[in-house]
Amino acid sequence: MDFAQFGIRPTQVDGLYGVMLAPLIHGSWSHLASNSVALLVLETAPLFGYPRSAKIVLPILYLGTGLCVWFFARPVTHYGASGLTFGMMFFVFTIGAIRWDRQAIALSMLVFFFTVA
8 A cells, every 4th residue: 555645745735635644654664763863862851851842842843744745845755754744853952952951952962862872
């Protein structure tokens, strides 16, 4: 079965359901593995360090990145959780820069080293 049909097709109404499904679909096993490791780190760190704000930010990023792809991306089918991964990385770095305490800086560095390496 071709799961790419469940991806986001920008500016097409029938491609809107991809906003919810696209982060669950990946093009290859290596694509799935790279996103899974990053998401495991990027979702565990904020839920541990900032549980109240992470529970708000996660759904916003999930829907927000998908809707941005639907509105602004080039007209091909998009799938994968890379938008969610980069959004969570940005969230952790931003919180680290704003709060500027030991825990926030440590989480930012941890996320950086685990996702880059």
